Amino acid sequence: xxxxxxxxxxxxxxxxxxxxxxxATSWFNRRxxxxxxxxxxxxxxxxxxxxLLLTGTPYETYFEGAQFIHFLLGPATVALAVPLFxxxxxxxxMLLPLLLACMAGAVTAAAxxxxxxxxxxxxxxxLLSIAPKSVTSAIAxxxxxxxxxxxxxxxxxxxxxxxxxxxxxxPIYRILNVTxxxxxxxxxxxxxxxxxxxxxxxxGLMAGAFGGLAMGxxxxxxxxxxxxLIPLMGIG
Amino acid sequence: xxxxxxxxxxxxxxxxxxxxxxxxxxxGPVVGMVLLLLCLIIKGEVPESLRIPSEALLKHLALLFVPxxxxxxxxxxxxxxxxxxxxxxxxxxxxxxxxxxxxxLNPSAKKLHQLERE
Numbered sequence: 001x002x003x004x005x006x007x008x009x010x011x012x013x014x015x016x017x018x019x020x021x022x023x024a025t026s027w028f029n030r031r032x033x034x035x036x037x038x039x040x041x042x043x044x045x046x047x048x049x050x051x052l053l054l055t056g057t058p059y060e061t062y063f064e065g066a067q068f069i070h071f072l073l074g075p076a077t078v079a080l081a082v083p084l085f086x087x088x089x090x091x092x093x094m095l096l097p098l099l100l101a102c103m104a105g106a107v108t109a110a111a112x113x114x115x116x117x118x119x120x121x122x123x124x125x126x127l128l129s130i131a132p133k134s135v136t137s138a139i140a141x142x143x144x145x146x147x148x149x150x151x152x153x154x155x156x157x158x159x160x161x162x163x164x165x166x167x168x169x170x171p172i173y174r175i176l177n178v179t180x181x182x183x184x185x186x187x188x189x190x191x192x193x194x195x196x197x198x199x200x201x202x203x204g205l206m207a208g209a210f211g212g213l214a215m216g217x218x219x220x221x222x223x224x225x226x227x228x229l230i231p232l233m234g235i236g
Numbered sequence: 237x238x239x240x241x242x243x244x245x246x247x248x249x250x251x252x253x254x255x256x257x258x259x260x261x262x263x264g265p266v267v268g269m270v271l272l273l274l275c276l277i278i279k280g281e282v283p284e285s286l287r288i289p290s291e292a293l294l295k296h297l298a299l300l301f302v303p304x305x306x307x308x309x310x311x312x313x314x315x316x317x318x319x320x321x322x323x324x325x326x327x328x329x330x331x332x333x334x335x336x337x338x339x340x341l342n343p344s345a346k347k348l349h350q351l352e353r354e
Contacts, residue, residue, distance in 0.1 A: 018299075018302055018303065019299070021302075022298075022299045022302055026298075039298075040298060041298050041299075041301050041302055041305060042305075044302050044305075045302055045305035045306050045308065048302070048306050049306055049308065049309045052306070052309060053309070059306065059307060059309055059310050062303075062306060063303060063306075063307075066302070066303030066306065067303065069299060069300055069302065069303050070300065070303040070304060072293060072300050073265070073300045073301075074245075074248045074264070074265040074268075075241065075244035075245055075248055075265075075289075075293060076293040076294060076297055076300055077248075077263075077265035077266060077268070077269055078244045078247045078248050078251070078265050078268040078269045078272055079244055079269075079289070079290035079291075079293045079294055080269050080294065081247075081269045081270075081272035081273040081276060081290075082272075082276070082282050082286065082287055082290040082291065082294075083290075083291075083294065084269075084273050085273055085276040085277065085282060086282070088273075088277060094344055094345075097340065097341055097344035098341070100340055101336075101337045101340040101341040102337075104336050104337065104340055105333050105336055105337035105340075108329070108332050108333045108336045108337075109329055109330070109332075109333040110329075112325075112328060112329035112332050112333070113325045113326065113328075113329035114325075116321070116324055116325035116328050116329060117318070117321045117322065117324075117325035120320060120321035120324060120325070121321065122318045122321035122322065122325070123314070123317065123318060125314065126314060126318045126321065126322060130322060130325055130326070133326060133329075134329075134330070134333060136263075137301060137304050139263050139266065141304075142263060150311065150314070152304075152307040152308070152310055152311060153308070153311045153314060153315075155304040155305070155307060156304075156305060156307060156308035156311065157322065157326065159301055159304070159305040159308075160322075160326055161326050161330055162301070164326055164327055164330045165330050165333075165334065168327075168330055168331050168334055169334055172331065172334050172335060172338065173338065176335065176338055176339065176342065177342075178338050178342055180342070180345035182345060183338060183341045183342055183345045184338075186337070186341060187334055187337040187338045187341065188334075190333060190337045191330055191333040191334045191337060192330070194297055194298075194300075194301060195298065195301060197297065198297040198298040201294065201295075201297075208294070212294075216266050216269055216270070219263070219266055220266055223263075
């Protein structure tokens, strides 16, 4: 077991574990026809959590390796400007309805989540961590911190919301007869942030671009809106 | 490729600086994204060196959420107490959000398609 003691403390091991697990779960997910129920992110993080618990590894040790992947979230967010630019003409024509949809979606997401959790007697920390659940992790962490919630719980709830959004969106699109790629992508970005955006790229590059636009708009809007909405709802 | 990646990092850096200087509640990378978009609009095209690393990163966007997600393991006791409230809140609110957003946007998309056909 000496090599385990040596390697389990090295960032390299946890970096490799994260990438290998993700490649394996992505392959598995494709074999199953891409079901969002077994989304590679959710399956990966479940497997990694089980592995860390079995080996008695603290999250901090794991993150020393995984932080190199986590870091790329920043430049990846900036990179969203590229597909956005590619479809700028279309975005320009639709700016007003897009803004309206984004604002209505963001308020619906935060208010309904807090109201349901409150009705079911969730603790205050949970309420404040669930409020930013529809925006990208990077923003949700900062917002939860400002509101007095738990940043890491918020980032976990963001991920679960992302998976739920990817599962719920296709059947809702069929029921509401939504066929336009841009609408599909934008709605996924508003309701399911980066995971919805990643999922939207499977509809096509344009859907992905609108997902990214929605994620950016919703994130920025939510960061300003929540500090006003939460006192209005009588919590915080 | 390397120059393109540097451009992404520089825009993120400027975004973070602006956020800190102005005390904005918006994350630096989002500000960086808006700035890069404005520069691309002014320039009128995406340089190939920027397109390659950008599309490579976006292709694997989902992987980048795994490390933060594993952090859920630090909140097991809270999850145990509130799991039903959390699950129902997430499912109901996410479904509502999709319906509201899609219903507002769907008529506009149809209008736009008609405009394009004319």
